[in-house]
Amino acid sequence: MGRKANSQAVHSKRQFLCFLMPPLLTLIVLFVAPISLMAIYSFWTTDENYLVQQQIQLTQYQAIFSDPIYLGTLVSSAYMALLTTLASLALALPLAYFIVRFVPVRWRVLLVLALIVPGWVSVLIRTYSWNLVIGESGLLNWALGSLGFIDEPIKLLFTKASVVIGLVYIYLPYMLVPIYASIERLDDSVLEAAENLGADPVRRFIYVTLPLIAPGILAGCVITFIPAIGEYVVPNMLGGLKGMMYGNLITTAFSDFNWPLGAALSMVLLASILACLLIVGRFLNINRNLLGQQ
Amino acid sequence: MLARWLLGLFTLLVYMIIYLPIGLVVLTSFNEATITTLPIQHLTWHWYGALLQNAKTLQSLWTSLQVGAASTLIATTLGLFAALAIVRHEFRGKSAFILLTTLPMLAPGIIMGVSLLLFARFVGFQAGFFAVLLGHILLALPYCTFILISSLARFDKSLEEAARGLGAGELGVLFRITIPGIAPGIIGAALFAFTISIGEFVVSFFLTTAGTTTLPIRIYSIVKVGITPEINAVSALILVATLVLSIAAFRLTLSERK
Numbered sequence: 001m002g003r004k005a006n007s008q009a010v011h012s013k014r015q016f017l018c019f020l021m022p023p024l025l026t027l028i029v030l031f032v033a034p035i036s037l038m039a040i041y042s043f044w045t046t047d048e049n050y051l052v053q054q055q056i057q058l059t060q061y062q063a064i065f066s067d068p069i070y071l072g073t074l075v076s077s078a079y080m081a082l083l084t085t086l087a088s089l090a091l092a093l094p095l096a097y098f099i100v101r102f103v104p105v106r107w108r109v110l111l112v113l114a115l116i117v118p119g120w121v122s123v124l125i126r127t128y129s130w131n132l133v134i135g136e137s138g139l140l141n142w143a144l145g146s147l148g149f150i151d152e153p154i155k156l157l158f159t160k161a162s163v164v165i166g167l168v169y170i171y172l173p174y175m176l177v178p179i180y181a182s183i184e185r186l187d188d189s190v191l192e193a194a195e196n197l198g199a200d201p202v203r204r205f206i207y208v209t210l211p212l213i214a215p216g217i218l219a220g221c222v223i224t225f226i227p228a229i230g231e232y233v234v235p236n237m238l239g240g241l242k243g244m245m246y247g248n249l250i251t252t253a254f255s256d257f258n259w260p261l262g263a264a265l266s267m268v269l270l271a272s273i274l275a276c277l278l279i280v281g282r283f284l285n286i287n288r289n290l291l292g293q294q
Numbered sequence: 295m296l297a298r299w300l301l302g303l304f305t306l307l308v309y310m311i312i313y314l315p316i317g318l319v320v321l322t323s324f325n326e327a328t329i330t331t332l333p334i335q336h337l338t339w340h341w342y343g344a345l346l347q348n349a350k351t352l353q354s355l356w357t358s359l360q361v362g363a364a365s366t367l368i369a370t371t372l373g374l375f376a377a378l379a380i381v382r383h384e385f386r387g388k389s390a391f392i393l394l395t396t397l398p399m400l401a402p403g404i405i406m407g408v409s410l411l412l413f414a415r416f417v418g419f420q421a422g423f424f425a426v427l428l429g430h431i432l433l434a435l436p437y438c439t440f441i442l443i444s445s446l447a448r449f450d451k452s453l454e455e456a457a458r459g460l461g462a463g464e465l466g467v468l469f470r471i472t473i474p475g476i477a478p479g480i481i482g483a484a485l486f487a488f489t490i491s492i493g494e495f496v497v498s499f500f501l502t503t504a505g506t507t508t509l510p511i512r513i514y515s516i517v518k519v520g521i522t523p524e525i526n527a528v529s530a531l532i533l534v535a536t537l538v539l540s541i542a543a544f545r546l547t548l549s550e551r552k
Contacts, residue, residue: 230402
């Protein structure tokens, strides 16, 4: 009996390794190794013939930190990603609240689906589609023009504003899902208690609902901000020169055959994202400690 | 009551803004005029016909379908393995493995594209079809894994134990009990992987070569030169196909919960 159990354990172990190894190796070869190589690459340099010199130097980082265009663009990308996050939050919060509070259960799934499903259409096409809305001969200018509000078309395309519009459009589902989930999980009895104690709807929302759904809001903000700051397609198609983002600089470095610079720029982006995550994580911890002590 | 109406109106407005641009894409694909202008005067199927004549665009569609099918098959299989290891086994470093599976979802696409390009070049792997394929596998793997983790966690483990008790071998249990039991989840994960692959741009952008452009890359190169109604027609087709696939994926994953 013991022997059988033992052989079964060995068997189970072998089976487990058969399951674990293929995805683990895939992740190591396609993700861990490339990112690690990129980290090393960022310390290399190129000679005048664009040949890579494999010597550890800080040349690329010195270039990045001494030329204001790099850090300036990083800051303005962060600013645009922040605007995107805030605008998405302002859209998602009332929307999710309305769906959960005022829509009958059987319609809810359908309504949420109707918000998420367009998000699965290619980013390229969804970004491009805004050309048809805010472009010079797009819907907005046509509508405003034929109503007589404007004489000349508004030049909204190829500005920071058009990039933020595009980013909000792409990342709104990222914000919606966690916020919707956290509002749906809310315990009705807590709100009823607040109502019975005389809190009006506004106070109920600010003092009861908001603190309870804060983790969902924070999660939504994080998963909107991170991809938005590194976005390449949207600024490339809607941004022009004025709406350039950090991702454009990375691509430019690569098309100029300065791969070590591109690697270093990517590392700076990764480091900034990690820093943001650590700050948010710390903030969460402090919050939890405060709540724990009360 | 007033607040409720205002909120409702706001919700309606957001839905309209979400559907307006993609609706315009479909609408302008039927516009007879060569330059995309409003209002639309005459409707035509012409651009869909022109699309069928365009060898380069058709070639890129074919490439996209091949990459999509292959990456779906591989990513779903790897995702199933990862999910089986995570749900059915306890092991040291499990949370580290789960974190590693999550990370590719969090890193911006451009970082994945750049690092894969550097790595491919460094180990002497040619950019092109297989490089794009590997990139798409990496992008889809986390989503497949997490969809299948939730399927497996809901699947009654005692069925597997019963089959084992009745003398079924491990492979028999896997193929006869577990896989049929979570079939909707597997199909859902596969459709998700396919949707990701068909629409993916940034990673392919770094890993592609002239002969192996995928459809989004082809669309991008045309849009950069100038917007043509033909592009609206391709986009409208992709849009409809994606909507159908995603609704199918969602229905399958939902039906499993009942």
